[in-house]
Amino acid sequence: TIFDSKGKKVKYSKMLKALDASQIILFGEYHDNPITHWLQYEVTASLQKTNNLVLGSEVMEADNQDELDQYLAEEIDANGLDTLARLWPNYKTDYKPLVDLAKENKLNFVATNVPRRYASMVFKGGFESLDTLSKEEKSWIAPLPFPYDSELPGYVAMLEMMGGHGGDNLPKAQAIKDATMAHFILANYSAEQTFIHYNGAYHSNNYEGILWYLKQAQPDYKYSTISTVSQADISKLEDENKGLADFIICVDENMTSTH
Numbered sequence: 201t202i203f204d205s206k207g208k209k210v211k212y213s214k215m216l217k218a219l220d221a222s223q224i225i226l227f228g229e230y231h232d233n234p235i236t237h238w239l240q241y242e243v244t245a246s247l248q249k250t251n252n253l254v255l256g257s258e259v260m261e262a263d264n265q266d267e268l269d270q271y272l273a274e275e276i277d278a279n280g281l282d283t284l285a286r287l288w289p290n291y292k293t294d295y296k297p298l299v300d301l302a303k304e305n306k307l308n309f310v311a312t313n314v315p316r317r318y319a320s321m322v323f324k325g326g327f328e329s330l331d332t333l334s335k336e337e338k339s340w341i342a343p344l345p346f347p348y349d350s351e352l353p354g355y356v357a358m359l360e361m362m363g364g365h366g367g368d369n370l371p372k373a374q375a376i377k378d379a380t381m382a383h384f385i386l387a388n389y390s391a392e393q394t395f396i397h398y399n400g401a402y403h404s405n406n407y408e409g410i411l412w413y414l415k416q417a418q419p420d421y422k423y424s425t426i427s428t429v430s431q432a433d434i435s436k437l438e439d440e441n442k443g444l445a446d447f448i449i450c451v452d453e454n455m456t457s458t459h
Contacts, residue, residue, distance in 0.1 A: 202215055202448070205444070205445065216246055219247060221422065223395070225396045226410055226411060226423070226424070227397065229399070229401060230428045231288075232457040234293070235455055236449060237458070247396065252392055252393045254307065255307055256388065257298070257313075258377075258397075259398070261314065263340045265311040293458050295398075310385070310388045311384070312384040313377060314340065314381075318330065323370065330344060378403055381399065401427045426448070427444040427445035430450075430452070431452070432452075
């Protein structure tokens, strides 16, 4: 069931109409939820008929852009991409259909996420640890220094959820991902396009994360956000799930996982 931010049921067609008028769409997923991935494909295929699309995803890291481009250009095959790039365990079932949609329609697909080793560096040594990176390595992350607000509710909640484990660097490691994804979305977006980005819902829930960084740089763009939640009863959106995004996909908690 699809709901709006206030918990009112909406039709797919109404959501699509709103997305059609957006410049940048953040499609928040549960990484292992097949319903979300199916809807990502359906939304993208629908928008592709009327919009000049650019696609991007958290699951592809910026230093694998060359390999991804080679696959899109049919210079390497699926096995070559699997060999050369760091692909997630559920890539074939959940993300390959989107990448292939881009290839078939000659669309750009952007590897937006920070290489995980740099997020690990931040977790261990804070933002200052990134100063040791080479010029090439810095090209795969958001330009330094970038803004950071430790008081954003999502970052505060992350610390509380982990009971303080990881200290102040835990949300900073999240922020380098959010900032980098926002950076590469904007770096690969131009007027008259629609950029649709697939990311974990927690990277854009409550209009924070990636969206916060996007708005720091481009506050006047037309943004839309989608989130995914899981409930035992999908006929009514639970109060705790209201307000997460412009549109909220509510999936039965008994749905199978892809990994």
